[in-house]
Amino acid sequence: MDPFCYHTGFGNFFESEAVPGSLPLNCNSPRHVPFKLYAELISGTSQSAPRHENQCTWVYRVQPSVAACEWTTPTQALFPLATAGLDQITAQPTLLKPSPVPTTQEDFLASLRCLGGAGDALSQRGYRIYTFCVQLSMDRCAFCNADGSVAIFLHKGSLKIQTELGWLQLEVGEVLIVPRGISFRVLNSDSADPGQGMMLEVFDGLFVLPDQGMIGTSGLASSRDFRIPVAAYDKTEVESRTFIIYHKFGGVFHIREFKYSVFDVVAWRGTYTPYKYNLANFCAVNTVTYDHMDPCIGTLLTVRDDAKAFALSLICFAPQRRVAKKTFRPPNLHRNCLMEFLVVLRGVYEARPHLVPPGGATLHNTGTPHGPFPDVYERNLNATDEVLESIEENFSLMVEARLPMVLTQYAKRELNCFSYATSWSTFERFTAGLMEI
Helix, strand or coil, X not given: CCCCCEEECCCCCEEEECCCCCCCCCCCCCXXXXXXXXXXXXXXXXXXXXXXXXXXXXXXXXXXXXXXXXXECCCCCCCCCCCCCECCCCCXXXXXXXXXXXXXXXXXXXXXXXXXXXXXXXXXXXXXXXXXXXXXXXXXXXXXXXXXXXXXXXXXXXXXXXXXXXXXXXXXXXXXXXXXXXXXXXXXXXXXXXXXXXXXXXXXXXXXXXCCHHHCCCCECCHHHEEEECCCCCCCCCCCXXXXXXXXECCEEEEEEECCCCCCEEEEEECCCXXXXXXXXXXXXXXXXXXXXXXXXXXXXXXXXXXXXXXEEEEEECCCEECCCXXXXXXXXXXXXXXEEEEEEECCCCCCCCXXXXXXXXXXXXXXXXXXXXXXXXXXXXXXXXXXXXXXXXXXXXXXXXXXXXEEHHHXXXXXXXXXXXXXXXXXXXXXXXXXX
């Protein structure tokens, strides 16, 4: 059960205070802030961005975040498996097995393994995808990603996330978004059941809800179902142990050292916040007559670059009824001009059942043919038009991106299932009646 309280609503303006009276009235940056707190602005967009796009949050904290007692950049890379470079591009279909549990217990940052991506952080274009296994809670440290926003999703266990703006609980079937520059730490809720999942890091713009067009006011992800933390701060004073922020910038982890916890925001107001979403609330839209809709109809969140062009989308495959008549209902055979990286969070994925377990993922790069396996294809050719109820526990997420994904050596060496690319080789070739024409 989630122990935390939340605000609700995507993109809303919120005000939150952990101590009554700590939020300044009628002024964001008064000369004297209640309780002698420091006013600090966190900008998520250009300050001159159009009003409907402008995102920022004012925080009121015990000590300003500029008060680091030391900045260092280690000569040896911190978390080398997280910052590993990309290998050569591959065009063939790829199946990645779930990452194994590390033999030594690790916290969130130490357990990050980069699977691949595209672009780079300094150009603010592209993305990275990581796997993790949280066996230990982050102690006296936090993660601040100046390179981009992150989306975190689990296939096993549960996690508690402490952010500068408050606490969130993350369960399997939920997606957590922490925007660029917001510090957070990850705690394992159950030491006997480590939290395992993936993290998507996006260097481009912010996640936004997709336009609904002719769908209208209902359907897909509703603004009301997004959960935003309420203000909370660390009240214990522990000066004997240094508090470290691992500050990721330019693809490198830098170190900021403090005497006290950086989770000292007593009150805040604004629109730039972390949030989570439960995929069970997704209102799936599909055909009620015939034919097959494209997977973009399941878009949960999308990212656009500075030119407002499509960069990346998170697509939700949630339980839904299949009612199309005289139609091949599973995902069809296709080639896409975009990269598709699909991860199973719970249950099975119908086009490739029993091969991709929770935590497993498939990569189909730009132009790579893929689709249902031959046995799935054959079974559905002989299916009837009866209404099918999807299994309620089936949840998958797909990252669809403009830039093709390049895998790391770790993903290729440790997780790659090399036989996957030939999984469609048993499709029959039907020539009866064609050669004589």
